[in-house]
Amino acid sequence: MAAPLAPLAPLPAPLALQLTGLDKAFGPPDSRTVALNQADFDARLGELMMLVGPSGCGKTTLLSILTGTLHADAGESNVLGHRLGTLSQAELTRFRREHIGFIFQDFNLIATLSVWENVAVPLLIQGCGRREAEGRARAILAQVGLKGREDEPPKRLSGGQQQRIAIARALVHAPTLIVCDEPTSALDSRTGQQVMELLTSFARDPRRCVIVVSHDPRIYRYADRMAEMEDGRITRVLATPAAIAAAHPSI
Amino acid sequence: MHPAPAPLDCAQTDAELNSILPAMNRLALRMLFGDHAKYLMLISGITFAVILMAQGTSLFCGLMSWTFAPLRNIRVPVWVADPKVEQVNDNKPLRDTDVNRVRSVEGVAWAVPLYQGTTQAKLADGSAKLITLTGLDATTLIGAPTEFLAGGIDGLRLPNAVIIDEYGAERLSDGLGRRLGVGDTFEINDREARIVGVCKAARSFTGGPFVFTTYERAVEYVPSQRKLLTFVLAAPAAGIEPQELAHRIAAATSLAAYTNDEFMWSTVWWYVKNTGIPINVGLIVGIGFIIGTVISGQTFYSFVLENLRNLGALKAMGASTAILCRMLVLQAFSVGLVGYGLGMGVVSLIGRAAIKTGRVPFLMIWPIPVGVLAAVLFICALASVLGIIKVARLDPAIVFRS
Numbered sequence: 001m002a003a004p005l006a007p008l009a010p011l012p013a014p015l016a017l018q019l020t021g022l023d024k025a026f027g028p029p030d031s032r033t034v035a036l037n038q039a040d041f042d043a044r045l046g047e048l049m050m051l052v053g054p055s056g057c058g059k060t061t062l063l064s065i066l067t068g069t070l071h072a073d074a075g076e077s078n079v080l081g082h083r084l085g086t087l088s089q090a091e092l093t094r095f096r097r098e099h100i101g102f103i104f105q106d107f108n109l110i111a112t113l114s115v116w117e118n119v120a121v122p123l124l125i126q127g128c129g130r131r132e133a134e135g136r137a138r139a140i141l142a143q144v145g146l147k148g149r150e151d152e153p154p155k156r157l158s159g160g161q162q163q164r165i166a167i168a169r170a171l172v173h174a175p176t177l178i179v180c181d182e183p184t185s186a187l188d189s190r191t192g193q194q195v196m197e198l199l200t201s202f203a204r205d206p207r208r209c210v211i212v213v214s215h216d217p218r219i220y221r222y223a224d225r226m227a228e229m230e231d232g233r234i235t236r237v238l239a240t241p242a243a244i245a246a247a248h249p250s251i
Numbered sequence: 252m253h254p255a256p257a258p259l260d261c262a263q264t265d266a267e268l269n270s271i272l273p274a275m276n277r278l279a280l281r282m283l284f285g286d287h288a289k290y291l292m293l294i295s296g297i298t299f300a301v302i303l304m305a306q307g308t309s310l311f312c313g314l315m316s317w318t319f320a321p322l323r324n325i326r327v328p329v330w331v332a333d334p335k336v337e338q339v340n341d342n343k344p345l346r347d348t349d350v351n352r353v354r355s356v357e358g359v360a361w362a363v364p365l366y367q368g369t370t371q372a373k374l375a376d377g378s379a380k381l382i383t384l385t386g387l388d389a390t391t392l393i394g395a396p397t398e399f400l401a402g403g404i405d406g407l408r409l410p411n412a413v414i415i416d417e418y419g420a421e422r423l424s425d426g427l428g429r430r431l432g433v434g435d436t437f438e439i440n441d442r443e444a445r446i447v448g449v450c451k452a453a454r455s456f457t458g459g460p461f462v463f464t465t466y467e468r469a470v471e472y473v474p475s476q477r478k479l480l481t482f483v484l485a486a487p488a489a490g491i492e493p494q495e496l497a498h499r500i501a502a503a504t505s506l507a508a509y510t511n512d513e514f515m516w517s518t519v520w521w522y523v524k525n526t527g528i529p530i531n532v533g534l535i536v537g538i539g540f541i542i543g544t545v546i547s548g549q550t551f552y553s554f555v556l557e558n559l560r561n562l563g564a565l566k567a568m569g570a571s572t573a574i575l576c577r578m579l580v581l582q583a584f585s586v587g588l589v590g591y592g593l594g595m596g597v598v599s600l601i602g603r604a605a606i607k608t609g610r611v612p613f614l615m616i617w618p619i620p621v622g623v624l625a626a627v628l629f630i631c632a633l634a635s636v637l638g639i640i641k642v643a644r645l646d647p648a649i650v651f652r653s
């Protein structure tokens with residue numbers, strides 16, 4: 001007879017992605033800019049992972065590689081079980097289409113499309129019918145608090161609202177990985193906080209992983225974990241909100 | 252916590268994607284039409300090019316159709332002329348005996364003389380105008396007009412009788428205060444010409460109205476020359492092709508003999524080779540083509556450039572290059588076809604007006620819309636290719652750069 005199991009410490013959530021030893025340099029051989037230099041990075045399902053560091057340290061480059069939009073010069077990138085370095089261009093395209101939700105610094109909304117059409121784009125790219133895409137887009141827009149604005153051109157909405165459109169667009173096709181490159185840097189402080197609150201609420205889903213790149217200390221407190229980056233490499237990983245708060249007392 | 256969206260039930264393979272992308276096509280058109288200013292600019296570039304090209308070529312064909320107006324007015328199987336005559340407005344007289352020489356060729360059903368020449372008409376106010384005088388065989392009246400606005404062919408056997416065309420009724424009425432009609436008179440080389448009919452006739456290249464009369468009377472009207480027979484008109488006996496007859500006549504008489512069609516093309520070629528018309532029209536058409544290509548190509552290219560960030564975002568979000576290219580092709584060709592439609596619409600309005608006045612040459616034969624369409628499609632293809640090159644090289648990572 002086995003003794004009853006003693007309660008265990010909770011297991012860490014499974015890894016959504018793991019990048020090891022990434023190198024990336026730009027430009028001609030005689031004037032190369034090293035963007036990544038032996039960078040290691042990982043993120044788990046169900047967490048909001050923040051990647052921070054000064055401007056030019058390689059955060060965007062890392063994000064581009066882990067979303068399959070850019071090839072690393074060297075290193076391993078295992079994202080959602082795919083080894084990105086081994087995928088063809090077509091496979092990478094499909095990988096992005098199915099698994100990644102993008103949120104950009106300057107929103108990147110298409111000005112001539114209506115709000116809901118912008119949100120529906122990832123569904124349309126997947127071949128979803130226009131009707132169904134419209135229904136899903138409207139539903140998710142209601143979730144981000146933009147009910148009633150669906151048929152307007154995005155330009156008529158405020159910056160914070162436009163970033164909400166972008167969030168809706170990043171979520172509409174239920175991707176596992178949501179990447180945000182400086183999502184609040186074009187927004188004022190209060191609007192930035194609201195956007196982060198919305199993002200955190202979506203990151204609580206254990207099937208999802210949200211990665212936020214930032215160099216704005218005002219939003220550090222929304223991170224579950226934090227990777228600090230400098231000169232193309234990850235210098236430190238803070239594994240809990242408490243550790244983050246201790247390392248960045250200003251927040 | 253928010254409920255997770257339901258799992259997607261959408262097609263996933265590229266083959267399936269390609270077949271179910273009307274939604275992406277619609278998106279492409281929405282992206283295009285959304286920018287009204289740019290869209291109008293794109294359309295007007297193509298429209299302008301279409302107008303220049305179609306109008307230029309229609310004008311050319313119109314002019315060319317004027318050159319062989321006598322062949323449209325007088326439809327007979329075979330025209331016999333002096334061996335040096337290459338076009339129907341030329342006048343190198345034959346001998347009177349040549350009519351009989353033609354008649355004696357085997358297979359000729361009939362052969363009749365025709366006089367054609369330009370001369371002056373003196374009008375009611377004393378002024379003079381150029382006319383093309385046509386003298387028809389008096390016994391058969393072969394080649395006489397068939398469509399009359401007033402009067403008719405029968406009066407032509409009366410003394411001094413002439414038939415003028417609709418254009419002449421207006422053009423030769425100076426000093427009268429109204430259009431000429433049946434019963435009115437004017438003078439040809441000091442001899443009276445009494446109008447017994449007003450007919451419809453094709454517009455001549457020389458600009459003068461057509462005046463029809465009998466061969467004998469035409470000979471009296473023109474200042475006396477030794478030889479006046481311009482053409483012999485002939486027809487083949489049953490079972491012989493006009494072309495065969497023309498060969499026989501040429502061989503037997505060593506005169507030039509053409510079928511109506513051959514003479515038409517010979518006339519057109521003569522004008523193409525001997526006048527500046529094709530060069531001028533070629534310039535207009537060429538300019539239209541170049542303007543169309545440059546304006547539309549350039550505007551579309553800048554449309555693509557301005558949309559590069561959007562296209563990059565679509566690419567990052569997983570739109571394949573093939574799909575983006577299809578969107579570009581659709582955008583380019585929808586601009587092209589709308590511009591083509593507008594341009595052809597404008598040209599056909601111009602054409603209607605031109606035909607109504609009868610003063611402006613305009614003839615749109617079917618190769619014109621087809622050819623212009625081909626040019627437009629070429630421009631669209633070029634514009635798409637420029638865009639496609641850009642999109643194919645587009646790095647989706649640009650969307651991360653601000």
Ligand SMILES: Nc1ncnc2c1ncn2[C@@H]1O[C@H](COP(=O)(O)OP(=O)(O)O)[C@@H](O)[C@H]1O
Nearest residue numbers: 026027033035054055056057058059060061062
């Ligand atoms: N496409 C590129 N071409 C050339 N240099 C680049 C390119 N992308 C990034 N870099 C360089 O790589 C370095 C890291 O850039 P980036 O990843 O954008 O940093 P961050 O996002 O942290 O500001 C910078 O020095 C930048 O100039």
Ligand SMILES: [Mg+2]
Nearest residue numbers: 059060061181
């Ligand atoms: Mg950056």
